[in-house]
Amino acid sequence: MQRSINKANTPSIETSRIAQPIGSPLDRFIKNNQDQFAYASGELSQILRDIALASKVVNREVNKAGLIDIMGAVGSQNMAGDDQQKLDVLANIRFTRALAKGGEVCALVSEESDSFVDLSNEGKYVIAIDPLDGSSNIDVNVSIGTIFSVYRRKSPAGTPIQQEDILQRGADQVAAGYVLYGSSTMLVYTTGHGVNGFTYDPTLGEYFLSHPNMHMPEDGRIYSVNEGSANSFSKPVKDYIQYCKDQKYTARYIGSLVADFHRNMLKGGVYIYPATAKDPDGKLRLIYECNALAFIAEQAGGKATNGQMRILDITPGTLHQRTAFYVGSKNMVDKSGSFS
Numbered sequence: 001m002q003r004s005i006n007k008a009n010t011p012s013i014e015t016s017r018i019a020q021p022i023g024s025p026l027d028r029f030i031k032n033n034q035d036q037f038a039y040a041s042g043e044l045s046q047i048l049r050d051i052a053l054a055s056k057v058v059n060r061e062v063n064k065a066g067l068i069d070i071m072g073a074v075g076s077q078n079m080a081g082d083d084q085q086k087l088d089v090l091a092n093i094r095f096t097r098a099l100a101k102g103g104e105v106c107a108l109v110s111e112e113s114d115s116f117v118d119l120s121n122e123g124k125y126v127i128a129i130d131p132l133d134g135s136s137n138i139d140v141n142v143s144i145g146t147i148f149s150v151y152r153r154k155s156p157a158g159t160p161i162q163q164e165d166i167l168q169r170g171a172d173q174v175a176a177g178y179v180l181y182g183s184s185t186m187l188v189y190t191t192g193h194g195v196n197g198f199t200y201d202p203t204l205g206e207y208f209l210s211h212p213n214m215h216m217p218e219d220g221r222i223y224s225v226n227e228g229s230a231n232s233f234s235k236p237v238k239d240y241i242q243y244c245k246d247q248k249y250t251a252r253y254i255g256s257l258v259a260d261f262h263r264n265m266l267k268g269g270v271y272i273y274p275a276t277a278k279d280p281d282g283k284l285r286l287i288y289e290c291n292a293l294a295f296i297a298e299q300a301g302g303k304a305t306n307g308q309m310r311i312l313d314i315t316p317g318t319l320h321q322r323t324a325f326y327v328g329s330k331n332m333v334d335k336s337g338s339f340s
């Protein structure tokens with residue numbers, strides 16, 4: 001039987017071949033869908049399990065953030081110049097440790113690490129991760145998340161990590177996902193065969209299938225943009241926002257990318273983080289924020305651009321490279337681009 005190499009570059013929406021009943025445990029879902037991967041040797045499945053495990057630990061910390069000393073900043077800044085929050089650092093440690101232990105991952109690109117982390121092993125996979133997304137919302141008990149992308153290394157396993165292994169186009173992702181620490185905690189991911197969402201049951205300590213084959217409505221009535229920076233938006237962006245208002249769309253902006261994206265995926269909507277005077281290349285990071293959500297959006301029938309081109313076709317030049325980001329319902333992203 002021909003195994004399909006369904007990387008992010010083939011925007012077909014081949015849903016999971018084996019229909020799983022709502023409530024299937026994540027482990028069983030991964031196992032039953034493992035044969036879809038071209039490299040179905042269990043490594044990618046193990047990586048997904050390791051990420052799920054680390055997210056359970058982070059979830060436990062997030063849920064009691066007010067009670068334990070993990071609120072506030074640690075006093076250092078990351079490459080992006082953001083003040084690192086204690087939970088940023090803690091989440092980075094938890095995911096790095098879990099992925100290092102598994103042995104399948106040879107290198108890790110993280111928002112919280114200036115350069116890539118070489119795990120110096122025979123691993124064949126490279127992970128890009130935003131360990132804690134929505135840091136400005138940690139201390140105010142608003143939904144936050146984790147974003148991850150999985151790539152296959154290009155250079156031979158066991159040899160020194162090369163630039164080509166780290167700076168890969170989003171189109172080369174073999175899997176991507178996010179964890180949303182909200183009123184409930186969810187893990188949503190794709191391996192290029194549709195998008196599935198799992199809800200965490202803390203009493204059983206397990207994720208269960210709750211949102212099979214997620215589809216993003218082609219149209220919606222929600223727009224998400226930080227209008228506080230509107231004065232420095234370009235005219236096409238201002239015109240599109242005015243268009244949304246003229247259409248009496250609803251404005252919703254949580255300020256946590258994962259949470260804004262998730263809502264718009266379920267209800268139909270568009271999230272825009274354009275270039276601004278403060279961030280002339282946009283604020284969000286291509287490798288560990290936008291590529292993963294662009295892969296999920298496309299696999300769910302949505303779209304993601306930088307205003308000009310498909311996010312997944314951008315070849316990154318640097319680890320913490322920023323990009324303007326337009327993501328969500330296909331027709332709304334198209335409309336947002338029609339004003340330029």
Ligand SMILES: O=P(O)(O)OC[C@H]1O[C@](O)(COP(=O)(O)O)[C@@H](O)[C@@H]1O
Nearest residue numbers: 130132133134135136226255256257
């Ligand atoms: O406060 P702003 O400028 O609207 O930016 C909010 C955006 O920045 C982010 O917080 C950046 O992510 P991090 O929290 O991981 O640095 C996004 O989650 C969010 O969408």
Ligand SMILES: [Mg+2]
Nearest residue numbers: 130133134289
């Ligand atoms: Mg982020």
Ligand SMILES: [Mg+2]
Nearest residue numbers: 111130132133
């Ligand atoms: Mg972050």
